Amino acid sequence: MFRTALRNVLAHKGRLLMTTLAVMLGTAFVAGTLVFSDTFGNALRTQNSKSYTDIAVTVSDNGAVGPGYDHGARADDGPHLTEETRTKVAALPGAAEARGVVSGFAGIADRKGALIGNGFSTTGTNYVPGADGTDPRYPLVEGRGPKNAGEIALDTRTADKGGFKVGDTVRVAVNGPVMELRLTGTLHTNDPRVQAGGSLAAFDTATAQRLYLSPGRFAELDVKAKPGTDDAALLAAVRQAVPQGDSIEARTGRELAAEQERMIEQGTKFLTTFLLGFAGIALFVGIFIIANTFSMLVAQRTRELALLRAVGATRRQITRSVLVEALLVGLTASVAGLLAGIGIAIGLKAVLNGPMEANLPDGPLIVAPATVVTAIAVGVLVTVLAAWLPARRASRIAPVAAMSSAEQPATQKSLLVRNTIGLLCSLAGAGALAAGVGGKQVKLVGLGAGALLIGVFVLTPLLSRPLIALIAPLLRTLYGTPGKLAKENAVRNPRRTAATASALTIGVTLITSLTVIGASVNQALDKENASDLRADYTVAMSNGSMLSAELAPAIAKAPGVTATSVVRGVPVKTAGAGQDNEWLTSVDGATIDRVYKLTVKEGAADALQQGKLLVGPYAVEHDGYRLGQTLAVTYPDGTRGSLTVGGILAENSALGNVLVPDALAGPHATPGSGVDKVLVKGSGGATAELKQALRDATGGNPLISVKGDADVKAESRSMVTGLLNMMYGLLGMSVVIAVLGVVNTMAMSVFERRREIGMLRAIGLDRLGIRRMVRLESLLIALFGGLVGVGLGILVAWAGLRTLRDSFKGLTTVVPPVQTLGFLLAAAAIGLLAALWPARRASRLDILESIKSE
Structure with missing residues (x-):
């Protein structure tokens, strides 16, 4: 019977071609996903291991948030990592070196003034030269590192994108005015943010501290151990040397590498699961083709199968012969799909690194044994399972059918059973779907939708x-x-x-x-x-940081601007609302109604102009605010004051639940904290001229977005x-x-x-x-x-x-x-x-x- 099955496959190879292609494509999807995920994950792990090769201990200041990045948070009064701390750590017996690190956002403008990279991965850091004048973290490709406030170094990709060469002037922005700096060198980096399409700007340490923290402060200390020093012992010594506080955390480089390894594994696992879901859909579609093909082949070979029964073949042998055909088809298609999947993985990486500029890390192609076994097993299993029902149908062909070549039609009984099952499944799915919608239960909706789809598929002959x-x-x-x-x-x-x-x-x-x-x-x-929203444009930072408050007056004076309002979050302490901390949204009381529609349900419509609060429905229902209530508050700078609720607002989608006049709260915000955005109304509406005027007013900062x-x-x-x-x-x-x-x-x-x-x-x-x-x-x-x-x-x-x-x-x-x-x-x-x-x-x-x- 095996020889018979093999001959049937060879005899009907043309009719099995589409089935083979279907299995091959589905298997290729599975294999390509596994190969790409393994290759990508291995490259990330290799890159991660390189990042921590010379770091024995890292000390982080989790409270090191500089001007423009705290979103109005209270001033950081805790301990800091300073130059004194770095010197103390570097002098420990087991420490070979202690490198102070400062980092934040830095937008690089191209020749046309547009931002290079995306706003959330435009990284700025400090360049720390060693005895030879170079920073081992960032190997130089050309030129030298920056030495003063007027110089900068860029990663090679950013320099190439911007068309910059050593000696050129580069326009750089953080959250304030645009700086024009001279490019002194280009460098390599393994920073994953840069690898993902971002950019890296390296400043000298003093400049980076001024831009991101304050003079003499560091966000992190990376400690290199002397040969033979135990990391755990060095960690204990470092913990004794650094300031004690909740924001200061010391960990070994191995711990950080292991944590990054776990994150990489979780990320690649999610990617694999996501892609395999679509591969599963493709294979599920293929099941219909496989089952249909073998059903038609069985019907066309009715006489042949009946003759086999007549000469002594048992039903089990007939079933096995059809399943062996499916096995041979599945095995052939799966091997071809595996090879095609490897090609897909290579092509996908080339496309992502080429036209899509994903900048995936380099690494060898990984074809794991588990991938080979999984791809072939999935293809064979799907093919054999899909052919099982046609094989069972083939075994039921009576020997007397050898006298006729006609296809045996499906019996009414079998269709009746199928339609009954489909109807019951559809009704159950529809019921679960309705219950899930009524109860807003996503899982129940998902189960109901799945059952309904299966039921409809079963009913398709009837439909x-x-x-x-x-x-x-x-x-x-x-x-x-x-x-x-x-x-x-x-x-x-x-x-x-x-x-x-x-x-x-x-x-x-x-x-x-x-x-x-x-x-x-x-x-x-x-x-x-x-x-x-009534404003024509919203001016804000594209990277999520805060806009310098110094720019708000310049925006208000731009040609064509008739009204502006700052919007910023100000945290205060108050017990009046039944909680210790409250975020107020500070806006210009005199102009906010010109740039945003505020609907006051109760109280005074001009409450903000009177120096009072406007509160939304959530603050009333959940925080207990009421009209006329007076709150004792403590502002971020420590100043105390009192605020009165002057009106109750209808729901608003863009502003907070508690609005306060900026004239009251703004002066008490954290110094240098900036504003979240500025809403702008123009005399002629949203025009290209007004948009350009706002860009000019903000100094052409590439990190600042002007959106209508x-x-x-x-x-x-x-x-x-x-x-x-x-x-x-x-x-x-x-x-x-x-x-x-x-x-x-x-x-x-x-x-x-x-x-x-x-x-x-x-x-x-x-x-x-x-x-x-x-x-x-x-x-x-x-x-x-x-x-x-x-x-x-x-x-x-x-x-x-x-x-x-x-x-x-x-x-x-x-x-x-x-x-x-x-x-x-x-x-x-x-x-x-x-x-x-x-x-x-x-x-x-x-x-x-x-x-x-x-």
């Missing part, structure tokens, strides 16, 4: 007839006999139609769900961004769109496999119906009619899958969105009509394209040979 019947009249009207024949062929075998369409349905369901969710979130973001309503909406939409595009790309593999399924079904259907096609040709249907019949049949099957997929996708998206309404203000279900129609047209196009080769093959069949075929 195929009525849905295809809706489209069929149009085809008969437009194409006559070929259209009628296409409809009859599409509903002739509901199982086959359902299996072929279901593969496409899965992809369309997921893509539709993502599209509806994306459109709904975009609409909610648009409403939130534009609900109460359109900019904010576009930025929000770009984030959602980018995520959706990535998901579409990952789902593309399942769609490709679904297309292979349609091609496979139509090709095997043509082979199966050779005699029928020959008879149609004999009674007058020409080649064009045959091609049209096959194409229209494929079109009907694809449209059926598309319609079911779109319907399921909208339902699943609606249920998921309903559970998030309380946590996402203004979230409603939005079904984009153009994109939804586009999915149906895409399904139709897939059906037509998939049928090109089978239709051409059918039209070229020899009439007499086809009629004689069995």
